[in-house]
Each structure stands twice: as C-alpha cells, then as structure tokens.
Amino acid sequence: MGSSGSGNFSDYPGSKPTGGGKSGGSSGENKCEKAFTAMLEEIDRCPYYIEKKDVPKVGDEVKIGFDKRPTAISKDGLTVGYLPTKFNYIKMCLDDGYSFIGRVASSSSDLVAAVSIDVIPSN
Numbered sequence: 468m469g470s471s472g473s474g475n476f477s478d479y480p481g482s483k484p485t486g487g488g489k490s491g492g493s494s495g496e497n498k499c500e501k502a503f504t505a506m507l508e509e510i511d512r513c514p515y516y517i518e519k520k521d522v523p524k525v526g527d528e529v530k531i532g533f534d535k536r537p538t539a540i541s542k543d544g545l546t547v548g549y550l551p552t553k554f555n556y557i558k559m560c561l562d563d564g565y566s567f568i569g570r571v572a573s574s575s576s577d578l579v580a581a582v583s584i585d586v587i588p589s590n
Contacts, residue, residue: 499560507548530568
C-alpha cells in the first residue's frame with residue numbers, strides 16, 4: 468500500500484493546489500475503524516525490553532495506549548514500543564472512545580530489537 472500524494476504540502480487537507488494540480492483531502496473514511504499493521508519504534512528503550520531483556524513472542528496480545536505518542540502495551544502493562552508518527556491520529560480515536568487491541572505478528576531480538584503488530588479497533 469503506497470501513497471498517491473506528490474510529497475507537497477498541497478497533498479494535505481485545507482491546502483491550496485499549486486500549478487494547476489488537484490488539492491488533497493479527506494477520503495471520508497474513518498481511520499478509527501480500520502485495522503492496521505505497524506512496525507514498532509524504539510523497542511530497546513521501552514520498559515518491556517529493559518525489564519525482560521527480550522521482545523514479546525509472536526501471538527502475544529497488545530493494546531494501544533498513549534504516552535506522549537501512541538504506544539503498544541503488553542498484557543502486563545509494559546510499553547513494548549511506539550507506533551510510527553503516521554499513526555498519530557490514534558490519539559484522537561482514543562479520545563473519542565475507541566480502543567485498539569492486537570497481537571505481535573513478528574518479533575526478533577537478533578541484531579536489533581524488532582516487533583511488528585497487527586491491530587484492530589475494539590468497541
């Protein structure tokens with residue numbers, strides 16, 4: 468899945484097009500109701516990895532919370548990692564009463580700690 472934008476500010480809602488192009492905008496879909504997959508960031512700096520010296524196992528449950536930015540939280544309440552900034556909209560969803568649960572889709576602690584999660588909204 469890729470982006471169809473031009474990489475210009477005109478791709479964002481409310482911006483005026485430049486050079487005769489079409490302005491970007493909202494597709495009308497509610498992102499809060501969409502499932503997503505994410506590679507977590509800063510895993511080795513988060514409480515889960517610091518405390519357990521490992522990453523969660525494939526299939527382990529996570530929930531999405533917010534601590535300065537959207538986070539994946541283990542069943543025992545430890546932050547596993549942060550979602551990439553493209554998921555910052557999650558904060559508004561959480562504020563609107565949405566909740567998100569997921570599972571670890573892949574994980575590795577070989578050279579660099581890596582965790583991918585699959586997440587669905589759960590209301």
